[in-house]
Structures are given as structure tokens and as C-alpha cells.
Amino acid sequence: MSQPIPTPMRGADALSPIRVLIAEDEAHLGAILEQFMTARGFQVRIVRDGKSALELLRSEAFDVALLDVVMPELDGLEVLRLVREEPLPPEIIVITGNGTIETAIAALKLGAYDFLSKPYRMAEIEVLVRRAWEKRMLARDNHHMQSRLRRAAPALTFVTQYAPLRAVLAMVEKVAPSTSPVLVTGESGTGKDLIARLLHAHGSNPDGPFVDLNCAALAEALLETELFGVEKGAFPGADQRKLGLFELAAGGTLYLDNIGELDLRLQAKLLRALETGSFFRVGGTQKVEVNVRVIASSTLDLSRMVQAEAFRDDLLHRINTIRIALPPLRDRVVDVPLLAQHFLEQFGSPVPRLSDDAVTVLERYRWPGNARELRNVMERASLLAADGTVSAADLPLGADVGAGARPTPVMTLSLAELERRHIAEILDRCQWHQGQAAELLGISPKTLYRKIREYGFKRPAGRGDKA
Numbered sequence: 241m242s243q244p245i246p247t248p249m250r251g252a253d254a255l256s257p258i259r260v261l262i263a264e265d266e267a268h269l270g271a272i273l274e275q276f277m278t279a280r281g282f283q284v285r286i287v288r289d290g291k292s293a294l295e296l297l298r299s300e301a302f303d304v305a306l307l308d309v310v311m312p313e314l315d316g317l318e319v320l321r322l323v324r325e326e327p328l329p330p331e332i333i334v335i336t337g338n339g340t341i342e343t344a345i346a347a348l349k350l351g352a353y354d355f356l357s358k359p360y361r362m363a364e365i366e367v368l369v370r371r372a373w374e375k376r377m378l379a380r381d382n383h384h385m386q387s388r389l390r391r392a393a394p395a396l397t398f399v400t401q402y403a404p405l406r407a408v409l410a411m412v413e414k415v416a417p418s419t420s421p422v423l424v425t426g427e428s429g430t431g432k433d434l435i436a437r438l439l440h441a442h443g444s445n446p447d448g449p450f451v452d453l454n455c456a457a458l459a460e461a462l463l464e465t466e467l468f469g470v471e472k473g474a475f476p477g478a479d480q481r482k483l484g485l486f487e488l489a490a491g492g493t494l495y496l497d498n499i500g501e502l503d504l505r506l507q508a509k510l511l512r513a514l515e516t517g518s519f520f521r522v523g524g525t526q527k528v529e530v531n532v533r534v535i536a537s538s539t540l541d542l543s544r545m546v547q548a549e550a551f552r553d554d555l556l557h558r559i560n561t562i563r564i565a566l567p568p569l570r571d572r573v574v575d576v577p578l579l580a581q582h583f584l585e586q587f588g589s590p591v592p593r594l595s596d597d598a599v600t601v602l603e604r605y606r607w608p609g610n611a612r613e614l615r616n617v618m619e620r621a622s623l624l625a626a627d628g629t630v631s632a633a634d635l636p637l638g639a640d641v642g643a644g645a646r647p648t649p650v651m652t653l654s655l656a657e658l659e660r661r662h663i664a665e666i667l668d669r670c671q672w673h674q675g676q677a678a679e680l681l682g683i684s685p686k687t688l689y690r691k692i693r694e695y696g697f698k699r700p701a702g703r704g705d706k707a
Contacts, residue, residue, distance in 0.1 A: 258373045261305040261330070262286040263293035263319065265312060269358075273306070276362045282369070290314025297323050302330040304353075304372045306365070309336035309343060317346060324351040331372035335360070378483065396438050398431060399582045402572040408564060409438075416442035421514065421559045424537040426566030429612030429682035432537040433497060435564060439535055440493040448492030451485050456498035456684040464506055465522050468513070474523020486519060490530045498684070499559065500540035500551060511555045534559065539687075569607040569614065576602050579611060583618035584630065592625040597632040605637045608662045612682030636669070660695045663688070672699055 260282045264270035270286055277284045285300075287293045291313035297305060305323070307316035316334055323329045334347040337358040344355040353372040356364070398409055415422065416439045424432045433452070440450045458466060469484030485494060502510065513519040518529040536559045545551035569576065577599050585591050594602075598621075607613055617635060624634040663681065670676040678688040 257281055257283045258304065258369065259283045259300075259302045260285075260369060261293065261296060261302045263288075263290065263305065263307045263311060263316065264335075265289060265308060265310070273362070273365070277366070277369070280366055288312075290316065290319045294319050294322055297330065298326065303376050304333065304369050305330050306333050306335055306369075309334060309347075317343075317350060320347065320350045320352055331376045333365075333368055333372060374481075378488070396434065396441055398434055398438065399579055400572065400575050401578060402567070402575050405567060405572060405575075408566065412438055412564060413442055415439070415562050417444050418562070419444065419533050420561040421533070422535045422562045422564060423542075423560045424535065424564045424566065425542075426537075426539070427568050427608075427610055428539045428687070429610030430566040430568060431611055432566060433495070435566065436493070436495040436497075436535045436537065440495075440533075443493065443533065445492060449489050450493045450495065451489035452495040452497060453485055454497045454684060455501040456686045460503050460506070463502065464509070467506070468509070468519050469521040469524075469528075471521050471524040474521075478523065481521070484521065486513060486530050486532060487528060489532045491532075493533045493535060496534065496536045498538060498540075498687075499536040500538045500542055500545055501686070504550075504552065507552045507555050511552060511558055514555075514558050569610040573603050576607075576614070579614055580618050583615045584622055587619050587622040590628060592622055592628050592630045595629050595631045598630050598635060601632045601635050601637060606658055608659050609680070609682035613680070616680055616682065659691075663691055663695065664697065667692075667697065 258281075260277055262270060262273055262277070262284060264273060264286065265288050267288065270288070274284050274286045285296060285302075287296060289312040290307075293305070293307065293311070294314060296302075297319070307319055309316040311319075316336070320332050320334065323332065329351075331353040332347075332351070333354050333356065334343075334352045335356045335358065336343060347355045353375065354368050356368070398405075400406060400409070412435060422436075422439060424435050426432055436452070437450065440446060440448075453466060455463060465482065465484065467484050468486060470478050470482045472478060472481045509519065514534060517531065518527050520527060542551050542556050542560075546553045546556055569579075577594060580594060580599075580602055584594070602614075609616075617637070618630075620636065621630045621634040624630075626634075663677075666677045666680050667674075670680065674685055674688055674692075678685045681688065683691075
């Protein structure tokens with residue numbers, strides 16, 4: 241006995257089959273195609289002319305439409321042109337009995353997913369419909385995600401009165417409409433991710449997807465599949481095709497944070513993707529072409545990494561078309577009270593005010609974790625503030641800074657020694673809970689682990705490993 245054929249399911253609507261419209265003026269062929277598609281679990285409607293196809297496509301929701309080119313009333317290409325003007329149209333597969341290269345090119349230019357000439361195999365139709373449906377689901381999900389983000393996300397604002405940084409922001413606005421790669425450099429917590437979002441928001445396609453990946457947050461073995469996707473059966477456990485972030489960012493921006501954490505092999509594949517606009521999924525043989533603007537960021541000195549043969553020179557040249565360098569917060573003392581009050585407005589209700597001694601402490605502190613650390617400090621201070629005032633005692637910045645009786649000696653220390661002392665203090669305060677310490681420092685756990693090894697820190701006896 242034959243087994244029932246599984247219904248092709250939507251990713252988000254697990255009970256709804258794929259909806260397909262067939263527009264075919266040859267009654268016999270249309271009936272065969274309808275019967276085959278229905279038997280395969282698709283929900284099928286069929287019409288015999290272009291005018292009926294257009295009316296149905298405008299009145300009902302379909303995932304995929306199969307349009308014959310030669311039809312009464314309206315031909316398939318005209319239907320395609322009119323349907324593509326609708327919001328979130330179905331994917332269109334154009335079919336013709338006298339296919340020519342010119343017709344195929346015309347269909348693809350009008351936005352068709354693919355083009356088939358008669359005679360065709362039914363199995364070929366099914367494969368194309370499923371692939372077209374996958375693309376439509378991706379477009380729909382991206383549209384919904386971007387709509388939610390636009391409604392929920394606050395306006396992007398880079399708070400500063402520091403003249404050199406205002407010049408940087410002017411450059412950001414100037415280069416945003418370009419599609420050239422951008423490299424954003426600066427210490428952790430200086431606002432590199434915010435710059436990337438500003439570049440996207442003021443770019444040529446702000447409604448396109450913005451997809452970000454922290455290259456330091458994933459194991460090397462996972463980064464390739466996360467970036468480029470994986471084909472079904474590529475390795476044990478890959479039971480279905482997974483689209484990578486390059487595909488998810490198609491038509492928009494891919495932001496690669498901490499790009500210096502990529503290994504050399506993956507750097508080579510990334511370079512090829514940037515140069516050709518195409519790549520292969522892991523385990524795949526079909527080339528995937530995408531149009532994506534890449535923005536990269538790094539806290540590391542990539543030029544030194546090139547000298548140490550830890551980063552590819554050609555990749556650095558490729559992503560460094562436009563470079564934006566962000567200053568550390570210790571150079572922006574004028575911004576510290578301004579940012580502190582800005583963060584308090586996000587956390588406090590009613591908004592606490594900063595006392596004079598708190599402002600003095602904030603301006604003396606060197607902020608190795610930059611604006612991200614300041615944000616964390618102000619979140620804590622907003623909870624401790626008494627009588628609506630944040631005082632120096634509410635700021636966990638160390639005895640030397642908090643006392644205010646004498647200038648802090650950090651001005652005489654090297655930046656590396658200052659960083660070493662600060663990390664040691666935070667680890668001790670968090671009882672070596674590395675997850676909490678990394679969050680307070682404004683760096684990734686992977687970066688903190690590297691710093692622990694770099695500075696030779698030893699976990700105190702009696703304190704177990706904590707992530």
C-alpha cells in the first residue's frame with residue numbers, strides 16, 4: 241500500500257500548505273499539472289487566462305504562481321509585471337511552449353523567480369515551487385522583522401559634544417549611501433555597533449535587512465555555517481538546508497563584529513564572497529549570488545595582525561575601503577556627564593540627577609570599558625539613587641576614584657596596566673563569574689578569556705569555574 245504524501249508545510253504556519261496558482265490556457269496540460277500538484281500536497285487554484293490570473297492574485301494570497309506566457313486577455317509577462325508592483329507579491333515561475341533566450345531574460349528582469357520551457361518534467365516543477373516558496377517565506381519574515389524593529393527600536397542617536405567625534409559622524413552620514421565596505425575600529429564599548437546601524441539607516445536601502453554577527457561569540461566550527469549556510473546532508477545532523485547570514489542580509493547590510501576573530505581559512509572564503517558577490521553553502525555545489533553591503537568592526541589592530549600573519553592582507557584591503565575610527569571615552573571627557581544623564585533617562589523614572597561629586601568621579605575615571613561600561617554603571621546607580629540623586633557613593637568605580645580626596649594615579653599608568661588592574665578588580669568583584677565580568681566590562685566572554693591568559697591571571701583557590 242502506498243504511503244500518504246507529506247504535505248509541504250510553512251515554517252511559521254505549520255498547518256497551512258503552500259498555495260499555488262496555475263495560469264495555463266491549455267486545458268489538458270493545466271489539468272495534469274493541477275492533479276500532480278494537488279497530489280503532492282499543495283493547495284492549488286487554476287485559471288485559463290491572464291486577466292483571471294491577475295484578478296485572483298490581487299484578491300487572494302498565493303505563495304507561488306505558475307504563469308504561461310501565451311494566454312488570452314493578458315500574457316504571462318504582463319501579469320508578472322503588474323503583480324510585482326504589489327506589496328509582498330508571490331514568487332512567479334514563467335512557463336512557455338516556445339521559449340527563447342529573449343523571453344527568459346525579459347521574465348527574469350521583471351522579477352520572475354525562474355523560467356521553464358515546455359516540455360518540462362513534473363518533478364522539476366515541484367522542486368522549483370518549493371525553492372520559490374522558501375525564498376518568499378524568507379522575504380516575508382524579513383519584512384515582518386523589519387516592521388517590528390522600526391516600531392520597537394528607539395531612534396538611533398550618537399550622543400556627543402566632542403568635536404573630533406562629531407566630524408566622524410559627519411563622515412558617516414556622507415559615506416552611508418555608498419555600497420562600499422566599511423571598517424569601524426575602536427576599543428570595546430565605543431559604539432561600533434551603533435555606527436554600523438547608522439550607516440544602514442542612512443544607506444541606500446534602510447528598509448532592507450540589517451543582520452549582525454559577533455565573530456567572537458561563536459566557536460570557529462560554527463562560524464562558517466552561520467555565515468554561509470549549509471546544505472541538507474552536508475554532515476551528520478544537517479537534516480535540512482539552512483540559509484546563512486549572507487543570504488538573510490540580501491538587499492541590506494551584514495555587520496561582522498570582531499572580524500579579527502575569524503580564522504585564516506574562513507577569511508579566505510569571506511574574501512571570495514566579497515569580491516565575487518557569490519559563495520557556496522557548506523556542502524553545496526550550487527553558487528549563491530547575493531547583493532549585500534558588508535560593515536566590519538574590530539577592537540584589534542588588524543595591521544599588526546597582518547604582520548603577525550594572523551589576518552589576510554588582501555581581506556584587510558577589501559574591507560578597509562572606508563575606515564571609521566572611534567575615540568575612547570577617556571578622550572571624550574566632555575561627553576561623560578552628558579552620556580551619564582542620557583543613560584539615567586533610559587533607566588530612571590523619575591529620572592535621577594547627578595550630584596556634583598558624582599560628576600567629578602565620573603570625569604576622573606578612565607573608562608576602560610568605554611560607553612558600554614558607563615551605561616552599566618548608570619543602570620546600577622539608578623537603582624541605588626536616594627532622593628532622586630546619584631552621588632559618588634552610588635558609583636562602583638573603586639576607592640581611589642570614589643573618595644574624591646586625591647587625584648587617581650591612573651594617569652601615570654600605561655593603558656595595558658590600567659586594563660590589567662581593571663579586569664582584575666572586576667573579576668574579583670564578580671567572584672570570578674566570567675559571564676558577569678564580561679558583561680560589566682562590555683566585552684565578550686571569549687575576549688575576557690583571552691585577556692585572562694594574556695595577563696596570566698590565576699583563579700583564587702576555592703572558587704570554581706563559572707561561566
